Amino acid sequence: MSEYLDMDLLRFTTAGSVDDGKSTLIGRLLFDSKAIFEDQLEAVERSSQQRGDGYVNLALLTDGLRAEREQGITIDVAYRYFATPKRKFIIADTPGHTQYTRNMVTGASTANLAIILVDARNGVVEQTCRHAFIASLLRIQHLVVCINKMDLVDYKQEVFEKIVADFKDFASRLEVPDIRFIPISALHGDNVVDTSVNMPWFKGGSVLYNLETVYIANDYNHIDARFPVQWVIRPQTDEHHDFRGFAGRISGGVFKPGDEVVVLPSGFNSRIKAIHTFEGEVEEAFSPMSVAMTLEDQIDISRGDMIVKANNPPRVTQDLEIMTCWFSEKPLNPGGKYIVRHTTRECKCVVKEVRYKVDINTLHKKEDDRQIGMNDVGRLVLRVSQPLLADSYRRNRQTGSVILVDEFTNATVAAGMII
């Protein structure tokens, strides 16, 4: 029991081109950790046979939708779960087709780590660069590049080293602090769970070993105290007559009772009286805990406000510059109005300017092409109707991210990272 309680959680995303062996790798991780059950495997075997696949098609484990099974493609992000005695893992498995950049962005937005698959025979290709760029854009701190199908190149170290060199050449333009390379054969299991006997020259450990041991505690921001208010708890009972608890999830930093705080955007000062949980009051609260706070002074606070430390506030601004990834089939309308959602705040915005579009294969800025359509990445200037309490995405993923929503269809049309 105690070992279960000491487990932590790693969220990772997987990306690879079609036929890079992504499904095989995930299938093997799940199977070897016993996260695939017999009845699931039997169902997959039955379907594979019916479809005439000629092999057990592990992709059918994750391709759950009728349309996906019919077309033999992955349309959407699938979430898969497995655990080892050390960690629980959440995989956001995203399709690798060119047109599905938006799914990769979605999967990457909550990931601590990204696995990128490279076919050892093909080396670094355009899609590899795109996947790495998206991981970097979404500020994933850890990248594991799996050079797969090593069995088909006779497990040669030179092939591996060449791909590593090519990737590093490209990656010098990215901002990912931790990049690891692992030569694997997903099909035969080399360096997936156990170290490969076929590649004794490789000392970096298996994929699972890296997933289990990568240090992620630093990935949360524990410096800039941020508490976006979600909901005000007012029990209005005799016992808790004057209780006004500001409920929310800590988005950064550490809060303690007695801390001097400022409420934004009003700017009123107060002190934290207590930090409440169902189990009782706690001595400190940090990201990603969900708590409720009471303050020493009676201040008008509602959803969308943010409680921060007096000496370290975020920007209070109506002008934002963002890197966006566009999701909608309807292209961005320059000068158009959208609804913007940021932490617990929602307001309107107008797109003042498209600065440039990024060629996500070469990372070149295209200042002469400012048409932003589905799956495009570009830099925008927004004017919002209410002040937002913003940090740069680089500093804080929670207080530095926005989504844009279509006013009429209510569809989520874009993701934005505040610069």
Added chain:
Amino acid sequence: MGPAGLGTGGPLLANHHMSNYQLSHLKQLEAESVYILREVAAQFERPALLFSGGKDSIVMVRLAQKAFHPAKLPFPLLHVDTGHNFPETIEFRDRLAESIGARLVVRMVQDSIDKGRAVEEKGPNASRNMLQTVTLLDAIEEFQLDAALGGARRDEEKARAKERIFSHRDEFGQWDPKNQRPELWNLFNGRKGYGEHFRVFPLSNWTEMDVWQYIALENLDIPNIYFSHDREVFQRNGAWLATSDFLQPQPGETPENLRVRFRTVGDMTCTGAVLSEAADLSDIIREVAAARQTERGTRADDKRSETAMEDRKKQGYF
């Protein structure tokens, strides 16, 4: 600590978190679910929590208590009762709702049948599972619910693995799996048009094991049919079904008295038992850890076709 300490570990372990600003996986999942529940309270006018008396909805109720403590739940519990539930579950449901002072609303599938809104299936495999959709959608309309909180998890079933946490339903209650809104970071878009609603799944990222560990961690009370007991069962399509007023063995099916328990609690007509000696939570956790069949492997409702769940969900099922 050994497994023996499981049942009594609640209060001590509840405050447990790792040093250096790290949370255990259960505490991270809890914090995420509490955040989602609060978003629902804030973004919608008339939410309800779909409550069946099963383990997942029991965990949901505890998380909702945590989200709004010391206030009561800001939404009612809604049970769509097929009338074919285990009596132990119904009794448990009423007791729990009363003990936390929650408002419990029950809508019966039988009433939908009596009103001619739904037609009972015929034959030995007849189930009211599909009919629940009618009663559920009627209840959503009756109370003008704009969000229904469900305890479904993504590890349960392959269509659920692709569903959003905030899952949009059109004015007919239908899910469009190919046109779902991208869901990023912790920004949930609950905007909708008139007559539309959302299903929200705060346990999306939990696994069966997480749920059991959490029940042990929180020392939660659960219906006794989850624990090993003697019951008359018979085998049909590879599942052990319980003999009841609603389900009788057919010629060629032999009733037997066996030591069983249930891994999921649904309608008696389609929920299979597993042979088990697991008498307490630590036994169950050990059994789940060693299990080679999914928990829905005993659910006949999922076996009707390869995409049975997706097809039902498109119609408005849970």
